[in-house]
Amino acid sequence: MKLLILDAGHCLSLALAREASRRTDTALVIEQETTITPSLLKTIAPDAVIIPPLAHPLSMAPADVMAHADAVDRCLDACLSQEVALVWCVSDQLYEDGLDVPIDEHVVPAPRDDSLRRLVQTGDRIRAEFQRHLIVRLGPLFALEGSHAWLNEIIDSLVVGHAVRAAEDVIFCPTSADAVAMALIGMLQQQSCGANAWGAYHLAGTEPVSAFTFTSMVRTQLLTHLEGRGEQIVLGEVQPLKHHHDAKLRRVLNCRRVLDIFGVHQKPWRLEAGRMIDAWCSTREPNRGSDTGVSA
Numbered sequence: 001m002k003l004l005i006l007d008a009g010h011c012l013s014l015a016l017a018r019e020a021s022r023r024t025d026t027a028l029v030i031e032q033e034t035t036i037t038p039s040l041l042k043t044i045a046p047d048a049v050i051i052p053p054l055a056h057p058l059s060m061a062p063a064d065v066m067a068h069a070d071a072v073d074r075c076l077d078a079c080l081s082q083e084v085a086l087v088w089c090v091s092d093q094l095y096e097d098g099l100d101v102p103i104d105e106h107v108v109p110a111p112r113d114d115s116l117r118r119l120v121q122t123g124d125r126i127r128a129e130f131q132r133h134l135i136v137r138l139g140p141l142f143a144l145e146g147s148h149a150w151l152n153e154i155i156d157s158l159v160v161g162h163a164v165r166a167a168e169d170v171i172f173c174p175t176s177a178d179a180v181a182m183a184l185i186g187m188l189q190q191q192s193c194g195a196n197a198w199g200a201y202h203l204a205g206t207e208p209v210s211a212f213t214f215t216s217m218v219r220t221q222l223l224t225h226l227e228g229r230g231e232q233i234v235l236g237e238v239q240p241l242k243h244h245h246d247a248k249l250r251r252v253l254n255c256r257r258v259l260d261i262f263g264v265h266q267k268p269w270r271l272e273a274g275r276m277i278d279a280w281c282s283t284r285e286p287n288r289g290s291d292t293g294v295s296a
Contacts, residue, residue, distance in 0.1 A: 011146030
């Protein structure tokens with residue numbers, strides 16, 4: 001199976017490259033650009049095109065979100081012309097106001113924000129015009145490298161002593177980019193074998209938490225790992241933010257359908273984050289920063 005991945009520097013693109021390198025049944029072509037032309041798609045002839053998500057569209061400039069939607073529309077045109085399957089990953093932030101219960105796949109987002117509505121319009125067009133699609137809605141992605149990686153930004157700030165501010169009143173399911181990459185390739189392998197299970201799916205980590213709780217856990221595990229290596233570093237503090245004063249906003253995705261149809265289990269975010277923190281620490285020079293109390 002050959003896959004074409006767009007946006008080469010995205011944390012999900014890098015995770016897909018790592019996962020594909022461990023397999024003998026998947027070849028990747030990775031494009032730097034965020035869109036594709038019919039002629040290039042015909043030349044590459046992949047089995048599917050994967051578009052990584054805007055991880056935090058609510059905090060982005062509206063023009064950038066609109067540009068992403070336009071790029072996805074162009075990818076859809078190219079995929080339609082060559083009958084190549086399209087996989088579009090989208091952020092759970094499209095459910096702008098959340099829900100009190102886990103959100104099922106059949107619940108189409110209805111955000112108030114104009115730029116988020118533009119993304120929903122693109123999703124509506126994909127569902128209406130092209131049967132061979134997967135729209136995969138994700139919780140907040142985390143990884144150690146690439147754009148939209150989140151975890152690397154938290155670690156980099158903490159080790160130089162900077163405070164990290166994180167919302168404590170928005171509840172979601174942090175999602176490992178590595179876990180998403182493994183799931184997407186597994187889903188597409190089953191599709192190539194005749195599963196014919198196209199449509200929208202939710203994919204996120206287990207255990208709903210706030211960004212404050214997630215970031216605090218990262219700080220605790222990072223401190224534990226560093227102390228275990230004999231490093232004495234004064235980490236930055238985690239400071240809570242409040243965006244919703246009346247009640248907590250919940251964006252928890254129900255991932256039952258992806259389990260029932262493809263057998264994909266949610267990955268516990270604590271285990272995935274712990275694994276990544278351990279990997280990050282293992283690349284450091286021994287005792288670096290122990291004399292000064294900060295990391296260079």
